[in-house]
Amino acid sequence: MKTLKKYAAPIFMIGVFEAIAITLWLTLNNVFYFFNFTYIGGCISIGLLLYIKKVKYARRIVQLAVGLYMLVYLGLISNENMQIEGFWYYLFLGIFEAATIHYAVAKIFGPLLFGRGWCGYACWTAMVLDFLPYKHPKVPRRKLGFIRYITFSISLLFVTALFFFHVGNLERIMFWSFVIGNALYYAVGIGVAVAFKDNRAFCKYVCPITVFLKPASYYSLMRVKVDTDKCVSCGKCKKVCPMDVDVTNNSRKRINGTECILCFECIDECPKKALHL
């Protein structure tokens, strides 16, 4: 029973992803979805197993395995625009494939189960940003979260304009918007990380995808909880948290609660073993 509890997270993740993989394969009659979601779920579960076995960089290994697969194979080789513009594009076309499925699973409904796990283990933007040296923000969070609504609106307006003005060769435009969009994300992401001395500044202030991610994450089944009887209020968990979450409060309204990327740095750091999933 104790062993089952210890491995609950990887079992849960592989179970969720296999259910998605098989459902999409059979309902859409496309075996790609089986391999795609089995690969992603497999990587995440192996990463969680490595974490349980205390392998250093377990999360980073998963980030690279999933992030590079999505950026290089799906994006650049298979020409699937998995960025937010691609989501709007396929949504406007009424096609429930590729980017729309990806957004539904990872960013709109999935966070009800695994919160911002996408941001901790799979995002190819954060995959690069997490190599920067500002792992633990030293300065208080700025009130700049409104920027995400501006970038969100720009992405929506961009794709709306393409349809409104009947621009041709949309598939090609989507491919190049994926290439240019990613280059911009990396440039801005690195720029704000250096400016704020915070690897995750882009995630906190600029990323338009958080408009989708945050509401469902509020209700996430998977979340870090504190055993208040054990906590001695030493503050070490807050110091190592890359997303400024007040994990010493179990309320869903805790400070920056919808920002947790399930990196487990706080759990590892707690001297009283007061934190757990």
Ligand code: SF4
């Ligand atoms: S907030 Fe955006 S850039 Fe950051 S990890 Fe999540 S999806 Fe990626």
Ligand code: SF4
């Ligand atoms: S340190 Fe803890 S609270 Fe902060 S993002 Fe990681 S798992 Fe979440």
Ligand code: SF4
């Ligand atoms: S590190 Fe542990 S003991 Fe210290 S404040 Fe956080 S939960 Fe409490």
